[in-house]
Amino acid sequence: MSRGLIMLVSSLMVLGSACGYQLENGGKIWGLLVAGSSGYDNYRHQADVCHAYQILHKNGIPDENIIVMMYDDIAYNEMNPTRGIIVNQPNGSDVYKGVLKDYTGEAVNSTNFLKVLTGDAKGMRGIGSGRVIKSGPSDHVFVNFVDHGAPGLLAFPRDELYADDLERALRKMAVKRQFARLVFYVEACESGSMFDSLLPDDLNIFVVTAADPHESSYACYYDSQRQTFLGDVFSVMWMQDSEKEDLLQESLHHQYEIVRTETNTSHVEEYGDLDVGSMHVSEFLGYQISHKPKSFKTKLPPVNDAVPSHHVPIAILQHKLEAAVDPKEKQEIKFQLHRTLKYRHHMESIVSDILMLATGRDEDKVQELKVNGYKLSPKQFSCYKKLVSSFSEKCFKLSDNPHAFRQLYILANVCGHEKVSMKSMMNAITKVCSRQPRLRGII
Secondary structure, three states, X not given: OOHHHHHHHHHHHHHHOOOOOOOOOOOOEEEEEEEOOOOHHHHXXXXXXXXXXXXXXXXXXXXXXXXXXXXXXXXXXXXXXXXXXXXXXXXXXXXXXXXXXXXXXXXXXXXXXXXXXXXXXXXXOOOOOOOOOOOOOOOEEEEEEEOOEEOOEEEOOOOEEEHXXXXXXXXXXXXXXXXXXXXXXXXXXXXXXXXXXXOOOOOOEEEEEOOOOOOOOEEEEEEOOOOEEEEEHHHHHXXXXXXXXXXXXXXXXXXXXXXXXXXXXXXXXXXXXXXXXXXXXXHHHOOOOOOOOOOOOOOOOOOXXXXXXXXXXXXXXXXXXXXXXXXXXXXXXXXXXXXXXXXXXHHHHHHHHHHHHHOOOOHHHHHHHHHOOOOOOHHHHHHHHHHHHHHHHHOEOOOOXXXXXXXXXXXXXXXXXXXXXXXXXXXXXXHXXXXXXXXXXXX
C-alpha cells in the first residue's frame, strides 16, 4: 500500500473514531521523530523512535502530521533473528510495524533535519517523502531525537548537528511564529550541553534531556536472542510513563519528575521555558479517548542491566562471550574484544600525544584539559567546529568510530582554555595524526 493511501486511511480512522485529539485552540500537533545512528549495535535508537511513533499514532495524531527519520538498517538486518520486527523491551510487541519512514539511509543527516524542522519544503524537494513540519502559530510541535552525542553536538550517521545551529533554527521558528509551543526530548550522551546556557527561556520551548552536559546516557534491556540492547533508559522511562498515565491529567513537568526519578543512571535535565512544563502531556503526544491507562500494578520489565552508551559495543561482546559454547566462537569473540579495547587505548594515546604537542609538553595543562569541563559559549563554536572537523578528517572519523565522541570534550576544553590556542591544537592534530593511518571500524 502506498504511503499516501496509508495516510488517507489513517486520517479517516482518526476522524471517524473516538481516538482523535485536537488542541483547544483548534491547532494541530506535529511530531518529528529522529534516530540519528546506523548499525546493528545501535538497534536501540531506532527501536526507541519506532516506539515513539506508535505512541503518537495510537494517541490520534494522524500520520500526515508525523515525520520519521531513521536509517532503517535494523529491521531486516542479517543479524536480526526476527526479520522485519523491532522490539523496545523484553517480550515487547513489534514497534516497527506500520511505521511510515519519510527519510532513510543517507537522507538522515543534520542538514535535512534542520530543513524538515523549520518547514523548508523547497529544500527537501526530491528527497525522501519531501515532507516537512508545516506548523503554524496555533500548533504544538513535539521533537524526539535519539542517538550518540558529545559536548555541544548530536550525531547523525555521516555528520553532526551543533548546538549553535540548532539554537539558531529554533529561534528562527519562534520569530516566524511556526509554533505556539515546542517540546524537545533528547536521548544522547552529554545532551544537556545542547541547551545549557544556550537556549533562551522566552521562546515557548521546553526541553528534556537524558543526561546533563557532562555525562553519558545509558542503554538497557540486553536481549540474548537479538544480541543487542533494545532500549535506552531515559527513552524507555518516558514512553512507559506515557503509556500508563492519564495524559489528559499529567503535566509535562510531572512526567519529567517521574522520569528523572526512575532514570537513576544519569541526571535527566529540563531547559528552556519551564512554564511550558505545566501543560498536559496530551497537548504534545495526543490522547486516545478510548484509551485506559495501564494499571500501576502492571509489571513493566525492570531496568537492571544499564550500561553507558559508549560502553555498549564492549558490553555486547562480553554478553556474547558469556553465552558462547563453541571454543572457536569464544576465541573469535575474545579476539574482537581485545581488538576493540586495544583500538580504544590507541585512540586515547593519540589524543594524549596531540595534547602534549599542543601544550608544549606542559603536563599540568594537559591534565587540566583532560579533567576540567568548560562550557561552550556561542562564540566558541567556531573554534570547536574546526577542531572537531580536523580531528574527524585527519585522525578518527566520527561516523566510523563512535568512541571518538568520548574524546571531544577535550576539544571543547581547548576552546575554553585561555592559554592553549586553537592554532596550536590544529597543528598538533595534523602532525600527530599524519604519522598513522586513520583508524576505521566500530570501536
